[in-house]
Amino acid sequence: MATWRFEAIGTGWEIETSVELTDADRAAVAAEIDRFDREWSRFRDDSDVTRLGREGGALASTDARVMLDAYRELSDATGGAVNPLVADSLSALGYDPGYSLIAGEPVSAPADWQDRVSWTDAAATASAPALLDVGALGKGRLVDLVTTVLSGVSGDVVVDAGGDIRVRGAAARIGLEHPFDARKAIGVVSVQDGALCASAVNRRAWGNGLHHVLDARTGVPVRTWAATWAFAPEAMRADAVATALFFDGGPALAAAWGVEWVRMTTDGRVERSPGCPAELFLAGSGRGARPDDQN
Structure with a gap:
């Protein structure tokens, strides 16, 4: 098996394949990871999700429905314990975009997140500034996307x-x-x-x-x-x-x-x-x- 190791989205990746990946294959994987990160990473100042947290409005993404539909089921099943507006709760404990790791007082996430955020096949929309964190399933989603990129x-x-x-x-x-x-x-x-x-x-x-x-x-x-x-x-x-x-x-x-x-x-x-x-x-x-x- 050929092995390709690299760092992306704050973690180590390892892709093993029966045949060596071409430069085009690797470029396609890198482009898909960058696209997802640019849309959904709360650790990037220039990401769409960070803008949503500052301004509200729409985040155009083909991942919106599949991820937020799953979040709705997660939230319902766990009585609200899993919530994509947990980003401010994580930041309050020091897991913020700057990785300050300085903990303040815990902050609960808004329980009415499904009223604040709506979504379609093409976009997620926040009626007011709302910082999403898709960490409960986002890395898995990206692994699926990369696997699809390598379908050929x-x-x-x-x-x-x-x-x-x-x-x-x-x-x-x-x-x-x-x-x-x-x-x-x-x-x-x-x-x-x-x-x-x-x-x-x-x-x-x-x-x-x-x-x-x-x-x-x-x-x-x-x-x-x-x-x-x-x-x-x-x-x-x-x-x-x-x-x-x-x-x-x-x-x-x-x-x-x-x-x-x-x-x-x-x-x-x-x-x-x-x-x-x-x-x-x-x-x-x-x-x-x-x-x-x-x-």
Whole structure:
């Protein structure tokens, strides 16, 4: 397999292909990532979503409906815990465009976000300034888009954006990284023509107990769950469920979407969906078991 590694949207990417990508392939991938980042990154002063936060109005994007439709389902399933207006809550705790990492008082996200933001196939519109953060599923969406860009490349393709992975072709065996020790895995899974996305409180973490997974209703980082993994045909849905699993309602949404999953509590217990395809390294067996020390 040929491997292409690069940095984009604040994370490391690794694309493996059966054949070496051409310069045109790489340029097309870079252009799609830049297009998505230019539209949706709240960390860019020149992005469309930053302008929406300053001025309101419309953000023209073909990603608007697919992402915000999913956000509506996420919000409904989690009782409002997942909300695309959580950007100001993240900034209040120091996860701002300047990465100040200086925490202030928690700020809850507006519960009426569906009244403030509307969307169509072509655009999202804010009736007043509203800063969107699509972090609950945006990276998965971009992995899907990059996989589509590479649809003309023959053979197997694996697109990995910081642990959000989509596989086309031959199965890839992937470890589920232990959230408290990156040298270990709590299990492995074989992914073929599908996606695996993970989220954990040890990633994008700073300060005492501060990390990027917030309950939008309170603006406070979650405390019960340490890590989640979701398996789905598409990366965006896997990414969305990996976020939802930090909250009540996440397993029900996963079942409704046909997504299998694993999640670990902060005290080390592991739960999984009934049809979960992963092989878990457990000291016991069944729901609520603890992982052993296998690598």
